[in-house]
Amino acid sequence: MSGSSTIWQRDANWVGSHIDDSLVMLHLETGKYVALNRTAAALWDILEEPCGQPEIEAKLMARFAVSAEACHAEIAAVLEQMRGLSLVSA
């Protein structure tokens, strides 16, 4: 479980390319690949510098028309999903 003070960061072994509405990503070592949707791609972009979930939410709410409550729930879910894919770590 992660809390509001948790700092999230990218796994440096991924490279990505924005194509159409997706961010297509490839793992340098394993060759595993994944396509991120617009929200997850925006989150990945924000994590260019490690940061905590509150900061991520603030930046996403400035970009997308979404309520604080919905944003909090969705970002928590996306971060866990991205952690499961070894895209990010806390």
Added chain:
Amino acid sequence: MPRSPPCWSRCAASASFLPDPVSRDVYLAEAFGIVWCADLPLPGFAPIAPDCARRTRLPVVRVEAGAPAERPVLRQNRRGAIHADGISLWWQDIAHFDMWDGDRVIYTPGPGWTGTMPAAFYSTIAALLLAWRGAVPLHASAVVVGGAAVLIAGAAGAGKSTSVAAALIAGGALVSDDLSCLDFAPGNDAAYLKRGRPAIRLHPQSAALLPGHPAMPAPGDPRGKWLVEPAFCPDAIVRLGGVILLGAPEGPLAAIEAAAHIRGMLFRPRWMAALPGQRARLMALLALPGVVRFAGMAPLTAFDSEGLAARAAALAAFAAAALAAFAQG
């Protein structure tokens, strides 16, 4: 077809140029966007006259005999070593190669040297040098069909060369066989192929379908292939129109489907993973589906004229779609 750009290079070695006058003991050849200036003939590349070489404004790489150098090793690879300023490797007992800074290759004949440059020079050594210079060497063949350059990638035995042969029979021009050199315009918004070796390795049955072109058994080829010199692309650098992945699901491929094949497209992937710049190579390849069309086609393992004609027609249709996409901007 958009005009080919002048050759760019991310390597400081591009400042190198051809001396004037050129010594009579120097042999000049052109391949992969480079003028190779050697102290022995390089029959695996296309010969080029000094005046033509100067006009191309292509960077020059020197190839000379010499002694192996003692250099600090950054990373040991299966067959050689990576240094801060290049790579070194033994090719069997035939020759030792020292590549320096992407602009010089020193070869040292070994006990198995036969008096001519081994085939590895035209493939592995060339690919490592190209990667060092910032280009992306691919295990793929390429052909110009109806005015568009089409790259054909796939596993060994999938029929890359045979697919190219099908297009050649239908009037295409060879860009490269087995080793292709991909480069990108700054910003990665356009991709280019650099014309490779002028010969293609074909099964004898396919070679027989290309009459009227110089052909001979490929020396030392374990599969008994022949070397054929077909119509060669007249431009040293051509804009890439699209990519065919043999063995991928047939039809247009989305970026995520193409991504599944990206790493497998690299030439000598273990070496590439160890060389500097692997992140940039893979990022450029990942961006490729956003720049050109990708499509899957079935492997081509038969050599009947109907099968080759069908493949030529499919490649022509793909090339026409690529050209139409260029026209739409």
